[in-house]
Amino acid sequence: MEMREAILSLHSEGETCQEIARTLSSLKVTKSTAWYTIKRYKYTGSVENRPKSGRPRSIRTRKLIEATRSKIRRNPKRSIRKLASEAGVGRESMRKVIRKDLKMKAYHLQKRQLPSAAMVTKRLSRAKVLRDWMKAWPEKSIIWTDEKNCTVEQACKSHNDRILARNIKKVPVNNKTIFRRQHPASVMVWAGVTSCGKKTPLISIPEGVKVNQVLYLEMLTEKVLPWAQTQHWDHSYCFQQDEAPSHTANKVQEWCQKFFPEFWSKEMWPPSSPDLNVMDYAIWSILERKVGVKTYSNVEDLKVALLAAWADLDEEVIRRSCGAARKRLNVVIKAKGGYCE
Structure with missing residues (x-):
């Protein structure tokens, strides 16, 4: 005015x-x-605002918006249904207040392992060590590795997977159901990706065989090291593995130190840190989206699908996924050893 x-x-x-x-x-x-x-x-003939067209708001008033904001500030776990009931308005009106007026969204609560004080301290100190290593050797490729157990069953994410229908009762059972077995057949696979976009072989571990230090050393000796030696590396490479018992065994640590040009020992990798491993926070999820679209009749069909999806994995996707590792280390350090997602 x-x-x-x-x-x-x-x-x-x-x-x-x-x-x-x-x-x-x-x-x-x-x-x-x-x-x-x-x-x-x-x-x-006036500088006043013109009268607005349409019916004035009677439900989504400023008073309701501020009252809702105050309630959510006190307890953000209130449901839209409960907020609407307490305010005496419809759920759709309350949904508009939250989404349009307060610019908020409903997020799923996350389940996490409760970290001990010692684990948080160790995560923080080792994350700093890895960050400094990456700063000192930015040109070296890192081979990020991990194992995953894959089942023949179709993957299902309850908050994402939906089916559109007028009446769910009229949809055939096979179309609206993802069936589960008590003990589905599965295969354990090992793989790795590098920060320069390369992929190791996808190695299947026989069903029922425990991955101990003997089997793991045999796999590194006969498959992983020969693959690494045949690759062209611009500035050498560093081998990464998590803190699984077969990885932290003294014989395995000594072998890796002897045969790999660079190797992150068990004293360097932060404990309980799948959120820092590229395979865990990115690659396995991409593979699961490609392979888990259906249920397989046997393990052999699952292996074929896994190999096809692995071969189809794009180099640029791998590089971008690996590029996020350093950012995640910085987030962990900023969070004083807490989780980064």
């Missing part, structure tokens, strides 16, 4: 729209704003 009055006052003194905009530049008045204000005054 004050700005409009100032524009009209200068206009009455004979100033042009361009001169008014220059004089009132501190109020962020443009030439078009001055022209529109003058035109509207000549048409209506």
Whole structure:
């Protein structure tokens, strides 16, 4: 209102729209704003806002919005149904208050392992060590590795997987159901990706065979090391593995130290840190989305699908996923050893 009055006052003194905009530049008045204000005054004879068209709000009032904001601030776990019931309004109205007026969304609560104080301290100190290593050797490729158990059953995410229908009762059972067995057949696979976009072989571990230090050393000796030796590395590479018992065994640690050019020992990798391993936070999820679209009749069919999805994994996706590792280390350090997602 004050700005409009100032524009009209200068206009009455004979100033042009361009001169008014220059004089009132501190109020962020443009030439078009001055022209529109003058035109509207000549048409209506007033600087007041015009009456808004349509029916005025009767439900999503400022009072309801502020009351809802206050309730959510005190307890953000309230459901939309409960908030609507307490306010005496419909759920759709309350949903609009939350989404449009308060700009909020409903997020799923996350389940996490409760970290001990010692684990948090160790995560923080080792995350700093890894971050400093990456800063010192940015040109070296890191081979990120991990194992995963894959079952023949179709993957299902209850908060994402949906089916569209007018009446769910009329949808055939096979179309609306993902069946589960008590003990589905499965296969354990081992794989790794590098920060330069390479992929190790996808290695299947026979069903029922426990991955101990003997089997793991045999796999590293016969498959992983020969693969690494045949690759072209611009500035050498570093081998990463988590803290699984077969990885932290003394014989395995000594072998890795002897045969890999660079190796992150068990004293370097942060404990309970799947959120820092590229395979865990990115690659396995991509593979699961590709392979878990259906249920397989046997393990052999599952292996074929896994190999096809692994071969189809794009190098650029791998590089981008690996590029996020350093950012995640910084988040863990900023969180004083807490989780980064």
